[in-house]
Amino acid sequence: MSTWAPGSLFLEERVGQAGHRLTGPRLALFRAIARYPEGFTAEELRDQHPSIGRATVYRTIRLLVDLGLVCKIALPEGAPRYVVAGGGHHHHAVCIECGAVKEFRYSTVESVLGELRADVMGQIVGHRIEVYVRCGSCVDQGGRTGLAPVSTP
Amino acid sequence: MSTWAPGSLFLEERVGQAGHRLTGPRLALFRAIARYPEGFTAEELRDQHPSIGRATVYRTIRLLVDLGLVCKIALPEGAPRYVVAGGGHHHHAVCIECGAVKEFRYSTVESVLGELRADVMGQIVGHRIEVYVRCGSCVDQGGRTGLAPVSTP
DNA sequence: GTACTCATGATACTCGGTCTCAGTTGCAAC
DNA sequence: GTTGCAACTGAGACCGAGTATCATGAGTAC
Known part of the structure; x- marks a missing residue:
């Protein structure tokens, strides 16, 4: 099993290539995500950046999932986790x-x-x-x- | 549509054996579950028996899951489904x-x-x-x- | 019949997530 | 540099699934 740890630059690049803007909150969230190579929850991202709105956090995660850059992992119970997809x-x-x-x-x-x-x-x-x-x-x-x-x- | 299907008796038996009471609401829910051999949601059970309290529906489902009589299936999105376990x-x-x-x-x-x-x-x-x-x-x-x-x- | 335990329904609450909307920002065109 | 506009944002209301609490009711053992 590989411990492929993508940086925030990878997300920036892909999101930019997809024609989406690289705004301040998004870049901050990308950097936060890069700090969790083994998966994160929406809650953890919010803790990292309490000033960023809840809706923005969820929107950004959904954007990444839509672009196939992040996988949603539905655990049998508890909040779902997300992990940067290695492709x-x-x-x-x-x-x-x-x-x-x-x-x-x-x-x-x-x-x-x-x-x-x-x-x-x-x-x-x-x-x-x-x-x-x-x-x-x-x-x-x-x-x-x-x-x-x-x-x- | 029959009001009795093989599954309901199976559930009654097992719940009774486990030392739990076979009350009216429970028996009604067991019969409703038996009508969904291919899986059901909590919402579907509630529709079948609107007079039974929400809490009771969830409590009964959890009881069945705890006893291993029903499997919870966490779908990638949407409400989880439950299905009577064949063992x-x-x-x-x-x-x-x-x-x-x-x-x-x-x-x-x-x-x-x-x-x-x-x-x-x-x-x-x-x-x-x-x-x-x-x-x-x-x-x-x-x-x-x-x-x-x-x-x- | 009584006392006790378990189950119930009503309701408030939590939690993860979405929707809406007014205001802000990024960025291309000029 | 400024303008215009679409994309993006934060705040907060809202939604749906599920849980907690609590007074009441039903079953059961004695």
Whole structure:
């Protein structure tokens, strides 16, 4: 798994290329996002820049999601997290202790999912794989649970 | 439409066995749930029984989730759906048109996920696989989109 | 029948997110 | 440098899903 950490410059570039303005609040939010390579919540961004309006924070996040620069990760419970997308098709490993999100690519999973057609009635249009982990540093610390334990029915 | 479906008796039995009371509102909700073998939202249950309090509907759903009788399916957007669990480990195929949820079991995926340990740093504690489909009847109808299209980054 | 526990409905509240709108800003054209 | 205009902003109202609280009611054990 790679820990690809995009800078705020990457977001600036892409948003600019897409024909959107690079305003003060947006640049501030891009820099804040760059400080959370392992994922952030809207709340965390607001804490970083309390002077920026709530609506602007959510609008900016949505803009980035629309441009495919940020992925929204709907956790089983609690607020969704967002993480800067490394580009291309990938999946997420979410730490249930600290909430850190790491991307991984695993082509074997993709190819196996291709075989699912026989099992799943209808036309497959997409899929989502999320792996819940206790990340290395949380295992080391033997830390307490920050996020709720995950049930996998 | 029948007022009794196999699912409701199953829920009654299990909730009773777990030492919870089988009150009028609960039985009414169990019967309503049985009418949605392909998943339901809290809103749909409330529509079926407007006289039952909002809090009671949510409490009953949570009770069923806690007992493992119902699975909560967090869709990428919109209200979560719930579906009566068939028991055992399984995954969900969600129709993006009509919202129908079908379970599937696919042991090959499980075994492949086992190999992920090399790719994903840390201790894997769970996973979630959801496949988004257009189900047979929606493909036949060429129906309109009920849920938002799914992006798979 | 009584006492106790659990469940209920009403309602207020929280939380994440969106919508609206008047004011501001960025930027291209001149 | 200034102008005009569309894009953007912040404030705050609003929305929907879900939770908390609390007085009341229904079931159950004795």
